[in-house]
Amino acid sequence: MRDFYGTTLTTGLMLGTAQYPSPAVMMDAFKRSAASVATVSLRRESGQDRAGQDFWAIIRDLNVHVLPNTAGCHSVKEAVTTAHMAREVFDTKWIKLEVIGEEDTLQPDVFGLVEAARILSEDGFNVFPYTTEDLVVADKLLNVGCEVLMPWGAPIGSGLGLNNPYGLRSMRAHFPDVPLVIDAGLGLPSQAAQAMEMGFDAVLLNTAVAKAGDPAAMAEAFAGAVHAGQLAAKADPMEPRDMAAPSTPILGKAFLI
Amino acid sequence: MTQITIIGGGVAGLCVARSLRDRSADVRVFDRHGALGPHACSWWAGGMLAPFCEGESAEEPVVRLGQEAADWWDAKTHAVNRCGTLVISLTRDKAELIRFGRRTSNFETISGADIDALEPDLAGRFNTGLLFKDEAHLSPRLALNHLRDGLIADGVTFETADADPEVYARGGLTVDCRGFQARDKINDLRGVKGEMLILSCKDVTLNRPVRLLHPRISLYVVPRGDGIFMLGATMIESSQKSHVTARSLLELLSAAYALNPAFGEAEVLEIGVDARPAFPDNLPRIRRNGNLIRANGLFRHGFLLAPAMARMVAEMIFDNTRPEMMDETSA
Numbered sequence: 394m395r396d397f398y399g400t401t402l403t404t405g406l407m408l409g410t411a412q413y414p415s416p417a418v419m420m421d422a423f424k425r426s427a428a429s430v431a432t433v434s435l436r437r438e439s440g441q442d443r444a445g446q447d448f449w450a451i452i453r454d455l456n457v458h459v460l461p462n463t464a465g466c467h468s469v470k471e472a473v474t475t476a477h478m479a480r481e482v483f484d485t486k487w488i489k490l491e492v493i494g495e496e497d498t499l500q501p502d503v504f505g506l507v508e509a510a511r512i513l514s515e516d517g518f519n520v521f522p523y524t525t526e527d528l529v530v531a532d533k534l535l536n537v538g539c540e541v542l543m544p545w546g547a548p549i550g551s552g553l554g555l556n557n558p559y560g561l562r563s564m565r566a567h568f569p570d571v572p573l574v575i576d577a578g579l580g581l582p583s584q585a586a587q588a589m590e591m592g593f594d595a596v597l598l599n600t601a602v603a604k605a606g607d608p609a610a611m612a613e614a615f616a617g618a619v620h621a622g623q624l625a626a627k628a629d630p631m632e633p634r635d636m637a638a639p640s641t642p643i644l645g646k647a648f649l650i
Numbered sequence: 651m652t653q654i655t656i657i658g659g660g661v662a663g664l665c666v667a668r669s670l671r672d673r674s675a676d677v678r679v680f681d682r683h684g685a686l687g688p689h690a691c692s693w694w695a696g697g698m699l700a701p702f703c704e705g706e707s708a709e710e711p712v713v714r715l716g717q718e719a720a721d722w723w724d725a726k727t728h729a730v731n732r733c734g735t736l737v738i739s740l741t742r743d744k745a746e747l748i749r750f751g752r753r754t755s756n757f758e759t760i761s762g763a764d765i766d767a768l769e770p771d772l773a774g775r776f777n778t779g780l781l782f783k784d785e786a787h788l789s790p791r792l793a794l795n796h797l798r799d800g801l802i803a804d805g806v807t808f809e810t811a812d813a814d815p816e817v818y819a820r821g822g823l824t825v826d827c828r829g830f831q832a833r834d835k836i837n838d839l840r841g842v843k844g845e846m847l848i849l850s851c852k853d854v855t856l857n858r859p860v861r862l863l864h865p866r867i868s869l870y871v872v873p874r875g876d877g878i879f880m881l882g883a884t885m886i887e888s889s890q891k892s893h894v895t896a897r898s899l900l901e902l903l904s905a906a907y908a909l910n911p912a913f914g915e916a917e918v919l920e921i922g923v924d925a926r927p928a929f930p931d932n933l934p935r936i937r938r939n940g941n942l943i944r945a946n947g948l949f950r951h952g953f954l955l956a957p958a959m960a961r962m963v964a965e966m967i968f969d970n971t972r973p974e975m976m977d978e979t980s981a
Contacts, residue, residue: 414707414708414709414932415709415928415930415931415932416840416930416931416932417930417931417932418931420930436886436888444841444843444888444889444890445887445888445889446889447839447840447841447887447889448840448887448888451840451930550865550866604749606752606753
């Protein structure tokens with residue numbers, strides 16, 4: 394596994410903590426997913442008088458790395474404020490940075506994202522930016538101090554999978570040494586396997602598990618898919634070809650029957 | 651006659667009081683504000699008796715035990731409307747409706763024309779929906795007042811005091827029904843913040859609760875009669891009992907507007923907020939330690955599950971049965 398700001402993760406699955414039917418179901422899902430990271434969105438209202446602390450305690454008890462996020466922030470200022478609150482609440486420098494630019498697709502505002510990433514990196518945060526597959530934006534994020542990139546697969550919560558495999562492949566090829574996480578848009582384990590086969594270092598998902606009829610079973614399915622994809626990427630998969638290539642030799646086979 | 655003290659006069663306390671009084675116990679109820687009011691979660695409840703709809707995300711006991719609720723409330727308060735629940739979505743969110751149908755039972759899929767006939771004020775706006783015709787609803791404050799009046803008539807006394815259940819348990823059987831107020835004594839209880847609105851809108855008539863499904867903002871509207879509607883409710887992992895955010899109001903109101911733009915002209919009568927008491931699996935618990943019984947964790951199912959919880963408390967006290975809602979933890 395690649396290094397995320399000095400931390401080596403045991404598995405390539407990062408799982409969100411929102412939208413589960415209950416915390417008990419969420420805890421089961423984490424157990425069966427073997428996720429190494431839990432993302433948690435912090436509402437500014439819950440942070441003010443630490444009114445969210447009962448739920449935060451449940452998340453700490455998951456015993457995985459906590460990656461707080463700035464979900465739902467629409468401006469640099471909001472995102473920076475939320476990040477500071479998260480650092481205080483969870484005692485971590487990690488922050489998944491989301492700056493939303495468009496309400497319908499929840500597409501990142503990449504201009505605000507780079508700016509917020511710069512401010513937070515200078516302030517000592519380890520920023521995990523939620524970005525697109527745009528290479529120029531990726532480069533700017535690295536320049537302002539990000540050491541991890543989190544391109545989207547598809548819009549948040551859409552379950553559409555890897556929308557632009559070409560763009561994601563080229564991102565992987567462009568930044569061979571940067572830890573890359575597919576964040577958002579995954580709906581099925583096969584899509585997670587596809588991302589891992591393409592050489593991504595991890596996938597991050599929430600809705601696909603939390604909104605499944607049996608979240609814990611779906612979490613286990615994703616765990617298997619991530620493992621399979623990772624193993625396949627390491628095993629150096631064959632190249633596809635247009636012609637059939639029989640796996641047993643046909644030379645010398647009787648043909649006059 | 652067994653004397654039993656109940657602490658907390660919200661939906662849990664009153665239902666437990668009713669069930670115990672029905673078994674001839676000598677019951678007194680303490681509430682820190684004396685009467686029903688905005689300090690209780692149930693004051694802000696939707697009052698939907700919708701066990702099948704709740705099955706979309708709740709555990710099986712909610713669906714099963716919740717089916718007792720409509721008859722119980724009808725018998726004790728005569729304040730139940732049995733008109734079912736209508737579940738709809740905007741065309742672009744049809745996937746939500748399909749998913750909701752897959753996760754629930756006891757409904758029929760109805761057409762746009764059926765919706766128009768059932769709810770003329772939604773006519774032409776929705777082309778398919780789910781009708782849960784065995785579900786019901788009530789007006790929470792009315793129902794609780796009926797319940798309280800009935801208890802007083804039957805000799806139950808009500809006192810204003812912020813009573814400590816542990817102190818009263820030394821003197822006899824005591825049931826702690828204080829909801830989130832008991833958080834300091836119940837470690838695994840948490841608050842789930844809910845915000846709601848009460849609107850007056852003479853231009854809209856609805857005959858039954860309507861749930862509008864949306865991937866981000868789900869809304870339900872419960873008609874209270876005379877053009878009064880309850881709009882609810884947010885679900886936020888927070889124990890905050892104040893502080894209604896502008897975002898929540900915007901979300902609730904824009905969802906109501908999507909249901910029927912006439913809600914845009916509604917008068918906002920009340921804005922409510924409270925923290926629902928919940929255990930990690932969002933199911934209620936009955937716990938006992940000698941004379942002290944704690945009944946808590948009704949989450950968003952106060953009116954739906956309090957009758958079953960009250961029945962179990964009574965059965966535990968009078969029949970020595972172990973309630974289904976009991977776990978290994980001591981009160």
